[in-house]
Amino acid sequence: MPKVVLIVEDSETCAETLLIAFESLSGIEPRIIASLGAAVAAIEQHSSEVAALVTDLHVGNGDQVHSDGFDLIRRLRADQRFAKLPILLISGDSDPRLPARAIAQGANAFFAKPYSPAEVRKKLEQLIC
Numbered sequence: 001m002p003k004v005v006l007i008v009e010d011s012e013t014c015a016e017t018l019l020i021a022f023e024s025l026s027g028i029e030p031r032i033i034a035s036l037g038a039a040v041a042a043i044e045q046h047s048s049e050v051a052a053l054v055t056d057l058h059v060g061n062g063d064q065v066h067s068d069g070f071d072l073i074r075r076l077r078a079d080q081r082f083a084k085l086p087i088l089l090i091s092g093d094s095d096p097r098l099p100a101r102a103i104a105q106g107a108n109a110f111f112a113k114p115y116s117p118a119e120v121r122k123k124l125e126q127l128i129c
Contacts, residue, residue, distance in 0.1 A: 006039060
């Protein structure tokens, strides 16, 4: 059974770029999720299959429960089932404190937009393989 990697991104271009980068990884099944609410539902429904999460900091939210990627990370880290789930955070924000804040909030890695899809793929490989 392939390892599922959820790509939580509401920008179609960014999501497709990551999808293409991850499709070349053996044993990986990337899935695009366009909202934080849908991401939570997918993780809950397929908890045993999800091997990693790649999320944008600012993603649309269908259920208004989570306001940004940090809220999603905090919720996952508070649940023992997902305490060690690899999480990569992506953001177009220019705040120089953001990478350190992302790691402090529980992300395993941070990538600023524009990012290298190859670098994101490489980090993902390091975390799940």
